[in-house]
Amino acid sequence: MLLVLGGSFSTTQVVAQSFTEGFESTSTLTDWYIRNNSDTIASTTLAQNWGFGNPTNFPAQAGATGSYVAVGYQSTNSTVGATISNWLFTPSRTFSNGDVISFYTRVSANPTSFPDRLEVRLSTTGSGLNVGTSSATVGDFTTLLLSVNPTLSTTGYPGAWTQYTATISGLTGPTAGRVAFRYFVTDGGGNGVNSDYIGIDSYTYTSLSTPPANDNCAGAINLTQGATCTPITGNVAYATQSQAACGDGTANDDVWYKFTATSTGATITVDGSTNFDAVVEVFSGACGGLTSISCTDGTLADGIEAVTANALVIGQTYYIRVFDWYSAVPATTNFTICVQQFT
Structure with missing residues (x-):
């Protein structure tokens, strides 16, 4: 039985x-x-x-x-x-x-x-x-x-x-x-x-593979906030969960970035690859004591997520977390990300 x-x-x-x-x-x-x-x-x-x-x-x-x-x-x-x-x-x-x-x-x-x-x-x-x-x-x-x-x-x-x-x-x-x-x-x-x-x-x-260097907040990759969007490539392959997801997705593959504000507003753009449904969360504070100030998942797989953060303090560091919405491993795990000045 x-x-x-x-x-x-x-x-x-x-x-x-x-x-x-x-x-x-x-x-x-x-x-x-x-x-x-x-x-x-x-x-x-x-x-x-x-x-x-x-x-x-x-x-x-x-x-x-x-x-x-x-x-x-x-x-x-x-x-x-x-x-x-x-x-x-x-x-x-x-x-x-x-x-x-x-x-x-x-x-x-x-x-x-x-x-x-x-x-x-x-x-x-x-x-x-x-x-x-x-x-x-x-x-x-x-x-x-x-x-x-x-x-x-x-x-x-x-x-x-x-x-x-x-x-x-x-x-x-x-x-x-x-x-x-x-x-x-x-x-x-x-x-x-x-x-x-x-x-x-x-x-x-x-798994014999190691998580990416930016698997946790402490290893966040530095981004430069510029007047235009200058994207770099990111990847969630082998990433693990740092903390619970914002919204209703699953953050089992989150990776981290940071930038120093050069203006009081910033637009963070994440362009997911095929079948990658990006979720983007922005934090103030420091690792171990972060405060979420924005969480965005406005598109489906392959979509572009654009987050606008206002009332930033020039010279202060902000953190960005990116993960795929789904619990399963996405067909492709890469994306691009950039931070642009917004006034």
């Missing part, structure tokens, strides 16, 4: 490039999604989705007894053996070669009468969730990182929590994408010869 969750998990934000998820609560699950592409499913049968584990089957690897995710033979309600293809998508990230993914998994018993299989797949096409529309398709998740019990052996899936590790390789450079778990069992379901119940716990993604 499975304790079921809905079609996506999304409330608070994972705020760092590297992270660990112990599945203690839905409040920690942001940018996680599920999709069931199994043969013969009924959308009204909630037990077919991934969900939190049932401790009567076995307890979690760590934390509270039910704090793991699980899926099983109820992924299909076919009256004959069917192919199960049930997906769990982890948060989007900007991947680099050498990044490491690890997790624990197990089944109820080994050996088992109803073998299970788990694939771990990578998409390098941004934050999308394309896995096609059938049990046979994988869509953009064409890279198989590892497979647990690939031959559906009765002894191939561990009956005790066991850690598995995969290392990202073969990328040509920093690449936005997702890792996904695929519960993939042929001749499965309640009327098949395969599939029972698996659990996953203590998922960890470790």
